[in-house]
Amino acid sequence: MNKIKRSLPRFQTRGALLALPATLWLILFFVIPLLIVLVVSFHTRGLRGKIQLPLTTENYTYVTGDIYGPIFERSIMIALYTTVICLLIGYPLAFYITTRRRAAMRNFMLFLVILPFWTNFLVRTYAWRVLLAKEGILNTVLLELQVITTPLEILLTRDAVIIGMVYGYLPYMVLPIYASLARFNNQLLQAGYDLGGNDWVIFRRILLPLTMPGVIAGCILVFIPSIGAFVTPDMLGGTEGRMIGNLIERNFRGTGHWPRGAAASMVLIGLVAIGMLIYLALVEGRMYGTPSATTHRLSIRRKIAGAIPLFSLAAVIGEGDESALNRVSQWRLRFWLSDQWRLRRDMALRYTGQAALLLVPIASYIFLWIPIVVLIAFSFNDSRSVATWHGFTTRWYDNIITNAVGSDARFSTDQMLQSLTNSMRIAVPATIIATIIGTLTAISLVRSNFIGKRWLQGLLYLTVAIPEIAFGISLLMFFNRSFTYLNEQLGGHLTLTFGFTTMIIAHVTFSISYVAIVVSARLANMSKNWEEAAQDLGANNWRTFWRVTFPLALPGIVAGALLVFTMSLDDYVISFFTSGIGTTTLTMYVYGLLKLTITPEINAMSTLMIVASALLVSLSLFLQRPDSGWSRIKLGKSLRRLRSVVRFLFPA
Amino acid sequence: MTRKLLILPLLLAFVVLSVNVVPMPAQAQDASDIGWVCPEEFAGQQLNVFNWSLYISEAAIPNFEELCDVKVVYDTYDTTEAVFTRLREGNPGFDVVFLSDFMVTLMGEEDLLEPLDLDLIPNFANIGDEFKDPAYDPGNVYSVPYLWGSTGISYNVERVDEITSWNDLFDYDGPVAWMDEPTVMLGVALLMNGHDPNSVDSDEIAEARDYLIDKGGNVRTIAASDGTFLLETGEVDIIVGYSGELFQILTNCECDDFAYAIPEEGGNIYVDTMTIPTGARNPELAHAFIDYMLDPVVGAANANEIGYASPNQVSIDMGLIDPSYLENGVIYLEPETIERLFYITQNPEGELDRLDAWDEVSLMVGE
Amino acid sequence: MIDVELKNITKTFSARRKDRSTVAVDNVSLQVESGEFFALLGPSGCGKTTTLRIIAGFEKATSGELLIRGKAMQHIPPFHRPVNTVFQDYALFPHMSVLHNVMFGLEMERLDRQTIRSRAHEMLELVRLDHLSDRKPTELSGGQQQRVALARALVKRPAVLLLDEPLGALDLKLRKAMQFELKEMQSQLGITFIYVTHDQEEALTMADRIAVMDQGHVLQVGTPDEIYENPHRRFVADFIGETNFLSGEILEERQDAGVVRLRTGHTVGATLNHVRPSVGSDVTIAIRPEKLTLLPTQGNYRSEFWEADVNDLVNRTVGDPSTTLIPGILKSSTFIGTDMRHCVQLGLNGHSVDVIIRTQNFNREIDQRFEAGQQVYVYWMQQNARVLVD
Numbered sequence A: 001m002n003k004i005k006r007s008l009p010r011f012q013t014r015g016a017l018l019a020l021p022a023t024l025w026l027i028l029f030f031v032i033p034l035l036i037v038l039v040v041s042f043h044t045r046g047l048r049g050k051i052q053l054p055l056t057t058e059n060y061t062y063v064t065g066d067i068y069g070p071i072f073e074r075s076i077m078i079a080l081y082t083t084v085i086c087l088l089i090g091y092p093l094a095f096y097i098t099t100r101r102r103a104a105m106r107n108f109m110l111f112l113v114i115l116p117f118w119t120n121f122l123v124r125t126y127a128w129r130v131l132l133a134k135e136g137i138l139n140t141v142l143l144e145l146q147v148i149t150t151p152l153e154i155l156l157t158r159d160a161v162i163i164g165m166v167y168g169y170l171p172y173m174v175l176p177i178y179a180s181l182a183r184f185n186n187q188l189l190q191a192g193y194d195l196g197g198n199d200w201v202i203f204r205r206i207l208l209p210l211t212m213p214g215v216i217a218g219c220i221l222v223f224i225p226s227i228g229a230f231v232t233p234d235m236l237g238g239t240e241g242r243m244i245g246n247l248i249e250r251n252f253r254g255t256g257h258w259p260r261g262a263a264a265s266m267v268l269i270g271l272v273a274i275g276m277l278i279y280l281a282l283v284e285g286r287m288y289g290t291p292s293a294t295t296h297r298l299s300i301r302r303k304i305a306g307a308i309p310l311f312s313l314a315a316v317i318g319e320g321d322e323s324a325l326n327r328v329s330q331w332r333l334r335f336w337l338s339d340q341w342r343l344r345r346d347m348a349l350r351y352t353g354q355a356a357l358l359l360v361p362i363a364s365y366i367f368l369w370i371p372i373v374v375l376i377a378f379s380f381n382d383s384r385s386v387a388t389w390h391g392f393t394t395r396w397y398d399n400i401i402t403n404a405v406g407s408d409a410r411f412s413t414d415q416m417l418q419s420l421t422n423s424m425r426i427a428v429p430a431t432i433i434a435t436i437i438g439t440l441t442a443i444s445l446v447r448s449n450f451i452g453k454r455w456l457q458g459l460l461y462l463t464v465a466i467p468e469i470a471f472g473i474s475l476l477m478f479f480n481r482s483f484t485y486l487n488e489q490l491g492g493h494l495t496l497t498f499g500f501t502t503m504i505i506a507h508v509t510f511s512i513s514y515v516a517i518v519v520s521a522r523l524a525n526m527s528k529n530w531e532e533a534a535q536d537l538g539a540n541n542w543r544t545f546w547r548v549t550f551p552l553a554l555p556g557i558v559a560g561a562l563l564v565f566t567m568s569l570d571d572y573v574i575s576f577f578t579s580g581i582g583t584t585t586l587t588m589y590v591y592g593l594l595k596l597t598i599t600p601e602i603n604a605m606s607t608l609m610i611v612a613s614a615l616l617v618s619l620s621l622f623l624q625r626p627d628s629g630w631s632r633i634k635l636g637k638s639l640r641r642l643r644s645v646v647r648f649l650f651p652a
Numbered sequence B: 001m002t003r004k005l006l007i008l009p010l011l012l013a014f015v016v017l018s019v020n021v022v023p024m025p026a027q028a029q030d031a032s033d034i035g036w037v038c039p040e041e042f043a044g045q046q047l048n049v050f051n052w053s054l055y056i057s058e059a060a061i062p063n064f065e066e067l068c069d070v071k072v073v074y075d076t077y078d079t080t081e082a083v084f085t086r087l088r089e090g091n092p093g094f095d096v097v098f099l100s101d102f103m104v105t106l107m108g109e110e111d112l113l114e115p116l117d118l119d120l121i122p123n124f125a126n127i128g129d130e131f132k133d134p135a136y137d138p139g140n141v142y143s144v145p146y147l148w149g150s151t152g153i154s155y156n157v158e159r160v161d162e163i164t165s166w167n168d169l170f171d172y173d174g175p176v177a178w179m180d181e182p183t184v185m186l187g188v189a190l191l192m193n194g195h196d197p198n199s200v201d202s203d204e205i206a207e208a209r210d211y212l213i214d215k216g217g218n219v220r221t222i223a224a225s226d227g228t229f230l231l232e233t234g235e236v237d238i239i240v241g242y243s244g245e246l247f248q249i250l251t252n253c254e255c256d257d258f259a260y261a262i263p264e265e266g267g268n269i270y271v272d273t274m275t276i277p278t279g280a281r282n283p284e285l286a287h288a289f290i291d292y293m294l295d296p297v298v299g300a301a302n303a304n305e306i307g308y309a310s311p312n313q314v315s316i317d318m319g320l321i322d323p324s325y326l327e328n329g330v331i332y333l334e335p336e337t338i339e340r341l342f343y344i345t346q347n348p349e350g351e352l353d354r355l356d357a358w359d360e361v362s363l364m365v366g367e
Numbered sequence C: 001m002i003d004v005e006l007k008n009i010t011k012t013f014s015a016r017r018k019d020r021s022t023v024a025v026d027n028v029s030l031q032v033e034s035g036e037f038f039a040l041l042g043p044s045g046c047g048k049t050t051t052l053r054i055i056a057g058f059e060k061a062t063s064g065e066l067l068i069r070g071k072a073m074q075h076i077p078p079f080h081r082p083v084n085t086v087f088q089d090y091a092l093f094p095h096m097s098v099l100h101n102v103m104f105g106l107e108m109e110r111l112d113r114q115t116i117r118s119r120a121h122e123m124l125e126l127v128r129l130d131h132l133s134d135r136k137p138t139e140l141s142g143g144q145q146q147r148v149a150l151a152r153a154l155v156k157r158p159a160v161l162l163l164d165e166p167l168g169a170l171d172l173k174l175r176k177a178m179q180f181e182l183k184e185m186q187s188q189l190g191i192t193f194i195y196v197t198h199d200q201e202e203a204l205t206m207a208d209r210i211a212v213m214d215q216g217h218v219l220q221v222g223t224p225d226e227i228y229e230n231p232h233r234r235f236v237a238d239f240i241g242e243t244n245f246l247s248g249e250i251l252e253e254r255q256d257a258g259v260v261r262l263r264t265g266h267t268v269g270a271t272l273n274h275v276r277p278s279v280g281s282d283v284t285i286a287i288r289p290e291k292l293t294l295l296p297t298q299g300n301y302r303s304e305f306w307e308a309d310v311n312d313l314v315n316r317t318v319g320d321p322s323t324t325l326i327p328g329i330l331k332s333s334t335f336i337g338t339d340m341r342h343c344v345q346l347g348l349n350g351h352s353v354d355v356i357i358r359t360q361n362f363n364r365e366i367d368q369r370f371e372a373g374q375q376v377y378v379y380w381m382q383q384n385a386r387v388l389v390d
C-alpha cells in the first residue's frame, strides 16, 4: 500500500528557518512599534501633546479630510513622477553598467552611482539649492548661454522636489535593476534577434520581462518611501512642494498631535498595503518566482523546445522566460514580411537606442555628480557659508588635518570626526547584520514555500512604507518601556539603556527589507539549476550557499549592502530617537548645526570621505585579478601590487 | 563592501596626511585665563551634555575638562522639540540640556527637569536682572539663561526698502520666507490684530490664522531653520528669522547687503537656557558646569564666538564682549527695542487651536 | 543486485486550484540493476525528468518508496545520495572554470587538493577536454559543455549516474558519436546509468533496458528487443519505431493467438500476448512495416531471399490463420535510401485502411518492381501481428 507522507517537504521547513531571523526581528522591532503607532492613532491628544483616552476615530476623519486629503494626493503624484523618472533614467544606466565587459569596470561604474550618497545628506541638498536657486549655477549657466532670458524658478517648487527626489532615490532604482541584470544571458537577446525581433521588441518582450523582478523591486524601493519623504520637500519644495511626510513630521514634533501623526502614518501604510495587495494580485509570482512556478515554466520551455526545432536554440541557452520567446515568435509571424521601410525603421530604432544607451548614462553620471562637484567646490570656500562663494581657501581641510594628526585639536573638528566615527560604528555593523538577515530572507522567499510567506513579504513592504518619524518615535517608546520593565526584572544586575545597540537595531530593522527585496530580484532571475547541481555533487546546504548561491547572488547582495550602508549614513530621525549618550552621528551633528550654520568644514569632510572611498575602491579593483570572477584575491600577487603602489606613492 | 569600509578611517588618515598641513592660528583661549575654580573633587567623572551642534565656544568644553579633570560627552540635537520627545521617553543619562525658553516651561511642568540649586551656581549673580526670574521660568527654578536673541525680519537691503513694520513684510509683493514657528508667527498675527501674542482665545487665534492666510500669498516657503540660506542666495527678499542667523550671513559675506529689524509692533525674544534634566547621573557636576558657563570670561567667549547675545551683565560690564557686536543692532538691542519684544509662554490652553490654525496656514499660504 | 528501486512512486504538483494540479509521475515501480544502462523513454512532458529528480532527491515523491542500493532514500538529501546527475541544460557553474567545475564535487568529499586536481584532470582527459580546463563554461561549445557536465558528474564515481537528455542539444553527428562514447564509458566504468530521453532510437541503441513512460505511467519495461518486437500497449508500439495499426473485432481466442475480423472485412490471425480480450471486443493489431511483404497479384514473386508463386501462396493461406494475405492497391512507393517505403490501401469499399510496408533495397536488379496504382497482395505471418489493447 502507498504510504502517503503528509509532512512538509524538507525545503519548506528549511525555508521557514531561513526566514526566521527576519521574522522574529521584524515582529519584535517593527510589528510591536507599528502596533504602538496604531494604538496611538486612536487616542486623543491631551494637554502638552499627551496621548490619552478616550479612544476616537476622529484623527482618521481629520487626516482624510479636506486639509490632508489633497496633500496625500500630491504626495502620491510626486512619488509617481519620481518613480517613473527614476525608472526611465535608472534602467538604461543599469543596463549600461552591466554591459561593461570587464568586471572591474562594472564595479567601478556601479560605485560611481552610490558614491555621491556617502556625502552628508544636508550638504548634498544644499548643493542642490545652490544649483537650482534663482541666482544659482543652473540659471547662471543657462542665462550665460542665452538658453533662457529670465531665470527659471525651480527652487521652492514642486519640480525641485521631484528633481531632488529623483536624485536621492536613483540608486534605489539602479541597484536592484543592476542586480537582476548582472550576468544576464546575452544569448537570450540573440535568440530574440534571431527570431526577428527588432531592438524595441527585444527590449519589450525579452529584456524587460526578464528584468522585471529588478524593475519591480526598484519601483517599490523608490515609490513607497518617496510618498512619505519629508526632508527633501522641506528643503527644496517650499510651500508648493509640501508632502504628507512634512505634516506627519510636524504632528510628531514636540507637543504636536501624535495621534493625528500616527493616524496619517497608518493611512499612508494602509494605502501602501492596499496598493501592494492589488499589485500582488495582478502580478502574482513575478517578483518572487515560487519554486514550482519556475520549474513549471522550465518544463513548458522544454515542451516547446521538443515540439519546435526553432525553439531548441532558445532552450539550450539557460535560464529564461520562454513565454517571452513565445511572444516574440508571434510578433515575428505578424511582421514576417518586413518591407524596406521596416528595415529602415529598425535601423533608425537601433541608432536612437544606441545613442540613448550612451547618452542617458553619461547624463545620469553628470546628474549624479554635479551636486558633488558643487559640494566639493564649496569645501574650498573662504567663508562659513555654503551658499555663496567668497574665495578660495584650504582652511577647512587644514582644520580636519591638524585635528586628525593631533597637532592642534579643535573642539568643533573633534566633534565632527567623533560623529563620523560614530556613524561608522553604526553603519558597518548594521550593514553586516541587515545584509545577512536580508539575504537569508530573500533566499527563503524565492527558493521555498512556507506557511506565512505572504505575511512576511507584506511585512517587508510595510517596513519600507512606514514614515521614519513614526517609526523612530514608536521605537523610542518601545525601547523605553521595555527597558524600564526589563531593568526592573533584572534588579540592577544589568541596566539596559539607549546607545549604539539600539541605534544599530533600528537601522537593521529598516534595512532588512531593502536587502531582501534587492537580493530577491537577483535570485528570481537566477536559475535554481546551479544550486541543484551543487547538491547533486555532494555539497550540503551550507556549502551550496557559499560556493554557488552566494557568488552568483553576489551582485544583489553587494547592491543591497551598498544601499543599507548609504541609508544608515543618511538617517537622521530614527537615529536621533534611538540614540544614547556619546552616540551622535555625523548626520545628527550636521542637523544640529542648522541652528547656526553649516560650515564648509562639513563639505571638506564629505569630500575627504569621497576621496578616501574612491581611493579604497580603486585600490581594491586594482588588486583584484581582472578575471577572477567575484572577489577572490590572489594574495601573493596582490601584495606584490600593493608594494608597487606604496613604492610609487612614497619613493625611497 | 563592508570589509573594505572598515579600512575607510585608515585611508582617511592617509588622505589627511598627504594634504599640506598648515597650523591653525591659536584662537582658543587658555584654561589659565579663566578665573573660575572647579568647586569640588570631580576628577575622573563624566558629564553628559545635550546641546545644538557647536552652540558653544571652541574652548569651553576642553577648558572645563581641564579645570575639573573630567570627561565631557557632548551630544547634539537639531530642535528643542525633539529633545522634549526624547526626554519624555526617559533620560538616557544627560546631565545638562540646553533648552529654549518655552521648552523650560513645558518640561518643568512635565517633571522632566530637576530644580536647580542656585547656591551651587554662584555665577548666577552675573546674569543681568532683566533675564532673572523670567516669565517662562519664574524664580529660575529649572533654568539659567545662556544666550539670547530675537526674532524679527531680515531682508535684502538692495531689494527692499527699510523695514519698520510687519506690514512691510505682509504687504510686500516679492518672494518671502516665513519661519516654521507657529507660536511666533501666530503671535505676530495676533499682535497685528491687536491681541496678546500669547492669546488663548480661539476666536482670536482663528482671526490670526485668517490674517496669515490672507497675507501669505507671496510666501515661497515656511522655512524650518534655514531661511537665511534663501535670503543669502537671493531666492527670497525677506525672511522672518532669528537675529543670530542674520548675523551669520553678515559675517559670511562681510557685507551689508542684509539688514535686520524688529518691527515697531514688536517681535519675539528668546532665551536659550541651561537645565538639568530629571534622571541626570551627575547633577553636582552639572551644577558646576552651569556655574562655569556663567563665568564672565567663559560666557563672553561663548557669546562672541557664536554671535548671540549674552545675558551675562558682568561680561558686558567687564568689556569682554566684542564691542562691534554690542553696537551692530542685530545681536544686542537697544533697551527700548527690547521693551517691544514678547516671550512665548506656551500656555497649554489654546495649544490645539494654534496647532490646527498653523496646519491650515502652512498648507494654504503661497499657493 | 538492484541499484535503484522505485516502489509505487507518485508525484503530484499541487496548484492552488485543485483542478490545475498535475500528476507528473503516477504509481511508478521500477527496478534498475547494477551496472545496467537503463533508459527512461517517453514523449516530452511524460514525467521522465520528474522521475529522475525524485531519484536524485530534488523532488520529494508524494507517495511511494525509493531505494538506492537497498537503502530507503526519502529522507536523504541530494548531497548524501550515491547518485550524480548530468542535467538537461548542464547547469555548469558559470562563475567557475571548467577545472573548478569538475573539482567541485571532489572538494565536497574533502579529499586533499592534490588528489582532487589529479582526478579532475584525469577525468577531463577522459572526456578529452583537458586543454580547455581554464575556460569558463560560457566559452565552450555545446558538445564541450556536455562533456564537462559528464566529467563533473563522473568524477564523483557515483553508483548511479542520472542523465537527463544529455545529448538533446547536440547535432546528429555529434550525438551519434557521443552515444557511442557514453555507452563505451559506461561499460568501462561499470556505473549504472539511468538515461532519460525522448528519442526512441537513442534508447534502442544505447540501453540495456528501457522503461517507456506516458502521462506519468510506466507502460512497459524491457530490453530494446522486447520493447520493439513485443510492445504491450498501443502507445509503446506507436512511440517506438513505425507501426501499422489495424482495428477490428476479436472472433476467436486460442492459446496464444486469436482470430480477428478487421474493419476491412478480412479475417486474420494475430498473436495474443499479455492481453486476453474477451471475444467480440474491439482490438487493434499492430504490425511493423518491415514485417509485411508486398506481393504482385499474379505470377512469380522474387526477392533476394525467397521466391514464390503467388497463386500457390494464395491457396496456402486460405483457411490458415497463421499466415495472412490481403489484396490491396499500392498508393505510393518512396525511396528512402536503405529501404523502399510503400503505402498500400487495404480493403476496397468503405472500410479501407492504409498500411506502410518497408522493403529493403538489396539488389535493385533482382528486387520485385511495383508501380503505384497496381493491385498487390500484402502478406504477413501471424507471429508478427500482435493484438493490443489501447
Ligand SMILES: Nc1ncnc2c1ncn2[C@@H]1O[C@H](COP(=O)(O)OP(=O)(O)O)[C@@H](O)[C@H]1O
Pocket: A291, A292, A293, A295, A296, A299, A300, A302, C013, C022, C023, C024, C042, C043, C044, C045, C046, C047, C048, C049, C050, C051
Ligand atoms: N515543478 C513543477 N510544477 C508543476 N508541474 C510540473 C513541475 N515539474 C513538472 N511539472 C509537470 O509534470 C509533468 C512532467 O514533467 P517532466 O517530468 O519535466 O516531463 P519530461 O518527461 O518531459 O521530463 C509535465 O506535465 C510538467 O508540466
Ligand SMILES: [Mg+2]
Pocket: A302, C045, C048, C049, C050, C088, C164
Ligand atoms: Mg525532461
